[in-house]
Amino acid sequence: MRIALIGAGKMAESLIAGWLASGRIAPGQIAVTNRRNDERLKELETTYGVHTHREKKEVLAGATVVVVAVKPADMAEALRQLAPWLAPETTVVSVAAGVRLAAMTALLPQTRSLVRAMPNTASRLRQSVTALCRGEHCPAEDFYRVRELFGLVGATVEVGEDDFDAVTALSGSGPAYVYLLVEAMLEAARDLGLPEPVARELTVWTVLGAGHMLRHTGLAPAELRRQVTSPNGTTAAALAVLEEMKVPTAVRRAVNRAAARAAELAAAVAAV
Numbered sequence: 001m002r003i004a005l006i007g008a009g010k011m012a013e014s015l016i017a018g019w020l021a022s023g024r025i026a027p028g029q030i031a032v033t034n035r036r037n038d039e040r041l042k043e044l045e046t047t048y049g050v051h052t053h054r055e056k057k058e059v060l061a062g063a064t065v066v067v068v069a070v071k072p073a074d075m076a077e078a079l080r081q082l083a084p085w086l087a088p089e090t091t092v093v094s095v096a097a098g099v100r101l102a103a104m105t106a107l108l109p110q111t112r113s114l115v116r117a118m119p120n121t122a123s124r125l126r127q128s129v130t131a132l133c134r135g136e137h138c139p140a141e142d143f144y145r146v147r148e149l150f151g152l153v154g155a156t157v158e159v160g161e162d163d164f165d166a167v168t169a170l171s172g173s174g175p176a177y178v179y180l181l182v183e184a185m186l187e188a189a190r191d192l193g194l195p196e197p198v199a200r201e202l203t204v205w206t207v208l209g210a211g212h213m214l215r216h217t218g219l220a221p222a223e224l225r226r227q228v229t230s231p232n233g234t235t236a237a238a239l240a241v242l243e244e245m246k247v248p249t250a251v252r253r254a255v256n257r258a259a260a261r262a263a264e265l266a267a268a269v270a271a272v
């Protein structure tokens with residue numbers, strides 16, 4: 001497999017690091033380009049040993065899978081620049097929030113194998129969850145190859161395109177919600193006088209432990225919460241404040257707003 005990465009930003013680097021860490025992809029199998037930042041290409045070449053080129057034509061030569069990791073607003077321009085150099089059998093995967101398969105098809109009419117993917121930056125540590133949606137004309141074997149590729153950097157789920165805005169809001173943007181919660185917990189720990197390194201260790205392991213409990217017990221979050229909440233105890237006192245401050249409602253509104261924003265971005269890209 002040869003992978004061409006269009007875009008050399010945070011998401012592209014997370015994927016490169018994760019693929020290489022898997023031991024199943026070698027640096028020589030990855031070629032990267034961006035819009036104009038030569039220094040960034042040099043940095044990726046030095047850090048990871050991947051090939052980089054200024055010209056899209058060079059990056060696409062011999063590519064089996066092209067992963068486009070540019071901002072949604074730059075997607076139309078990037079796909080137009082790729083179109084002349086793409087072999088018809090190449091699979092094109094977009095990881096951009098809110099860029100619909102129909103918009104990709106309109107910009108790449110010669111390409112049959114189109115896939116939408118929504119990974120997150122935990123790909124770097126092979127702890128992503130990537131939602132994938134197969135384009136209408138994408139052959140099954142091409143889709144499974146893409147699924148395998150993203151499986152190297154974490155879990156994968158297949159979803160219909162109608163669910164993609166929700167996925168973007170949940171697992172694409174989701175790490176930021178958890179980071180915000182952790183920031184607030186660390187501030188509280190500082191108020192309580194805990195040394196920062198201790199507070200960080202306690203908080204990080206608490207989040208990891210809760211995640212592993214959710215994953216491995218298969219229990220509903222409400223049940224896990226009940227198991228750690230004694231009547232009139234400390235956890236109950238804290239949860240009462242979170243309820244009083246309407247934190248659950250705020251989180252629901254935030255996720256809904258992210259999904260709406262993904263739909264707005266999709267409409268803007270479709271209009272380009």
Ligand SMILES: NC(=O)c1ccc[n+]([C@@H]2O[C@H](COP(=O)([O-])OP(=O)(O)OC[C@H]3O[C@@H](n4cnc5c(N)ncnc54)[C@H](OP(=O)(O)O)[C@@H]3O)[C@@H](O)[C@H]2O)c1
Binds near residue numbers: 120
């Ligand atoms: N970051 C995340 O957590 C995350 C999670 C899931 C999905 N995504 C998606 O991943 C995509 C990239 O996000 P990011 O955070 O990696 O953005 P980023 O760090 O800003 O990187 C964007 C990259 O796109 C390049 N680019 C722009 N136009 C181009 C063109 N016409 N041809 C080639 N390269 C072009 C830029 O090159 P220059 O620097 O040279 O301009 C830059 O390397 C977004 O669509 C986002 O929705 C991100």
